[in-house]
Amino acid sequence: MSETIQILQQNLGQALWETTEMVVISGVIGVVFGTLLGIILYYFSNPLFSLKPWVNNTFGFIINAIRSFPFLILMVVLIPLAKILTGDPYTPMGGTVSLAIAAIPFYARLAEGAFTDVDAGIVEAACSTGAKFGLIFRQVLFPEALPAYSGFVLTLISLLGYSAMVGTIGAGGIGNLAIQYGYNRYETGVLIAVIIILVVIVQLIQWIGDKFASHFTHA
Secondary structure: OHHHHHHHHHHHHHHHHHHHHHHHHHHHHHHHHHHHHHHHHHHOOOOOOOOOHHHHHHHHHHHHHHHOOOHHHHHHHOHHHHHHHHOOOOOHHHHHHHHHHHHHHHHHHHHHHHHHOOOHHHHHHHHHOOOOHHHHHHHHHHHHHHHHHHHHHHHHHHHHHHHHHHHHHOOOOHHHHHHHHHHOOOOHHHHHHHHHHHHHHHHHHHHHHHHHHHHHHOO
16 A cells, blocks of 8 residues: 555656646647538538538548547557657657547537537528628637537547557556556556546546536526
């Protein structure tokens, strides 16, 4: 027990920081580029704007292809790219590359769904005024779709789970702590502590996300 406490005291802080770094950076990248892809999918599938099925199908195929990879395989495949971008794929920033690539198509589908669920009558009324798509997006689509953006919480929770897998290749984070000490050194207490911490973090993220969604739903 004392060995477990000593390991956690020496390594838990850094592991949590590395996990936070990976999840936050990849989450931001996923939301930004995922939203852009979601807009493209929505724009080229909507007859009110520019109905071009071939564009929608092309981007849809790429998104589905990336999502079809199990994350562990995707992470291994992206090691050369992570090395090019960060210099060392076996670091938290190297792991962030794989997390971001996984987050973008995942969030793109969530964003597309949020835009598609906006009342078509409201969008059609905005189009009838002659407004450009950029104005319609800022004034109509984004505000109306915002309550559905609780998908961001789902993305963060998924990334938190994926970040633990990054530890299997030694790229840092709380997963690396669990593998290096809890599994390789048979410190069961470390594994239990990591599981409890992950449960607490997920509950906290979900609680904040629910509060956020509730605020905008009642606004």
